[in-house]
Amino acid sequence: MTLLTDPAAPTACPSDAAPAPDFGNATGLVCRECGAHYPLGAAYACVECFGPLEVSYDLSGVTREQIEAGPASLWRYAPLLPVAAYAGTEPNLQPGMTKLVRADNLGAALGMTAPLWIKDDSGNPTHSFKDRVVAVAQSAARRLGLTTLACASTGNLANAVAAAAARAGMGSVVVIPSDLEAGKTVTTATYDGTLLAVKGNYDDVNRLCSELIGDPVTETWGFVNVNLRPYYAEGSKTLGYEVAEQLGWRTPQQVVIPVASGSLLTKVDKAWRELTGLGIIAESPYRVFGAQADGCSPVARAFADGLDVIRPVKPDTIAKSLAIGNPADGPYALDAVRRTGGAVASVSDADIVAAIRLLARSEGIFAETAGGVTLATFQRLLATGQASRDAETVLLNTGDGLKTIDAVSGVVGPTAVIDPRVDQVHEVLAPR
Amino acid sequence: MAVTIRIPTILRTYTGDTAEVSISDPGETLGSALEALEVTAPCIRARILDDDGSLRRFVNVYVDDEDVRFLDGLATPLKDGSSIAVIPAVAGG
Numbered sequence: 001m002t003l004l005t006d007p008a009a010p011t012a013c014p015s016d017a018a019p020a021p022d023f024g025n026a027t028g029l030v031c032r033e034c035g036a037h038y039p040l041g042a043a044y045a046c047v048e049c050f051g052p053l054e055v056s057y058d059l060s061g062v063t064r065e066q067i068e069a070g071p072a073s074l075w076r077y078a079p080l081l082p083v084a085a086y087a088g089t090e091p092n093l094q095p096g097m098t099k100l101v102r103a104d105n106l107g108a109a110l111g112m113t114a115p116l117w118i119k120d121d122s123g124n125p126t127h128s129f130k131d132r133v134v135a136v137a138q139s140a141a142r143r144l145g146l147t148t149l150a151c152a153s154t155g156n157l158a159n160a161v162a163a164a165a166a167r168a169g170m171g172s173v174v175v176i177p178s179d180l181e182a183g184k185t186v187t188t189a190t191y192d193g194t195l196l197a198v199k200g201n202y203d204d205v206n207r208l209c210s211e212l213i214g215d216p217v218t219e220t221w222g223f224v225n226v227n228l229r230p231y232y233a234e235g236s237k238t239l240g241y242e243v244a245e246q247l248g249w250r251t252p253q254q255v256v257i258p259v260a261s262g263s264l265l266t267k268v269d270k271a272w273r274e275l276t277g278l279g280i281i282a283e284s285p286y287r288v289f290g291a292q293a294d295g296c297s298p299v300a301r302a303f304a305d306g307l308d309v310i311r312p313v314k315p316d317t318i319a320k321s322l323a324i325g326n327p328a329d330g331p332y333a334l335d336a337v338r339r340t341g342g343a344v345a346s347v348s349d350a351d352i353v354a355a356i357r358l359l360a361r362s363e364g365i366f367a368e369t370a371g372g373v374t375l376a377t378f379q380r381l382l383a384t385g386q387a388s389r390d391a392e393t394v395l396l397n398t399g400d401g402l403k404t405i406d407a408v409s410g411v412v413g414p415t416a417v418i419d420p421r422v423d424q425v426h427e428v429l430a431p432r
Numbered sequence: 433m434a435v436t437i438r439i440p441t442i443l444r445t446y447t448g449d450t451a452e453v454s455i456s457d458p459g460e461t462l463g464s465a466l467e468a469l470e471v472t473a474p475c476i477r478a479r480i481l482d483d484d485g486s487l488r489r490f491v492n493v494y495v496d497d498e499d500v501r502f503l504d505g506l507a508t509p510l511k512d513g514s515s516i517a518v519i520p521a522v523a524g525g
Contacts, residue, residue, distance in 0.1 A: 045520035214441030261525020
């Protein structure tokens, strides 16, 4: 019998080595601050300077036709995301391709002379844009062998993580401030993962989750917005891709985006720059506007003060989904706004409620408080002349009003409470 | 006077993989405590502070659970038993 193996050979041959995880066209992670490169993995902050890591790609060859041939979900943009080509076939919530609603009634109310659109992301499976980012993070978790999805959340992300984990048979650990709206806590709890309500605000929750990274108990956890954040954040690009595709492969002239961490704003801008760079859309100027609540407006303040450093604040607003006092991507949001000639402004809680009602009665869209912030801020920007009524505009509604019903429950209600009698209907409807 | 400093995962290569370092003579402020940390963990200070000696843009430092940006920054006073935490700011949202 002949010995076919060489006793001096290494015990592991190349075919025995674990294959590199398939992240599609993604090539690595790059520090946005100092440019240091890292391999694709569960890393989020630069070892050299603490800067945020961002996914880098080789997108050459991605075409409009390739995207249009894809499924009617965000997975049609898989070639532009850090995901394997087959990611959409794995168990997930299949978010994306929400409606872009032409808002002529609202446009008339605001005195618009150019088209106004609402990108209504309340149409996602758990009724907010967070399903997008979670879908991409969940795919990354799979590639990296992480079996529990975790997050620090102001509520919408909590819903999205708990639901996506349930769909995929993964564990979930959701960490939230204990004072969130019932519409977010009850829904999250119903998906039946682990839900930790922390006595503190979102920034306290975020800090806790950051400190848990490296703790042995979290060894198999993918915190979607901490150690999976580079992948997670890329999911927000799909909002930008969809708006461009739904407008007929072009950008609007203005877009208004709610700002919490600032990530969504930067990624919509990135999406449009990518599409332009690939030649998928023609280059056309657009202005990016950021929207915050007065009670948590660190980015708006930095913009007004001409600063590029964000001074953290202690949030106090009904717009809890935007109540991030120390926004991680604030400086980059400012960069995008200033580069495009936009602005960041903020509005009062009363303005938010009024805007929620205006959007509902004019377009039949019931937005959560963040949507109210976006519309109210657009109204303010129009009043100050910073935004134009003559420019085609898209407002992003990122969540569903049913989750924040407390915001309006005190100011709306039945027109009348009557007995089941015709004469009482006549009485209520009689001209006064 | 002694304080403890919690070290984030990405800086534990400087502390021999230790998550919490005890400093027995930290001085009076956060700034002096970070100087003392440098003696124990050479080169770590430059990861936390920029070339101007200010806290890096994407690092959060807490003294007794309060973000030092709400206090006096590097001049934030310490007391015996103070707990300092250094945490990457790039999270959440």
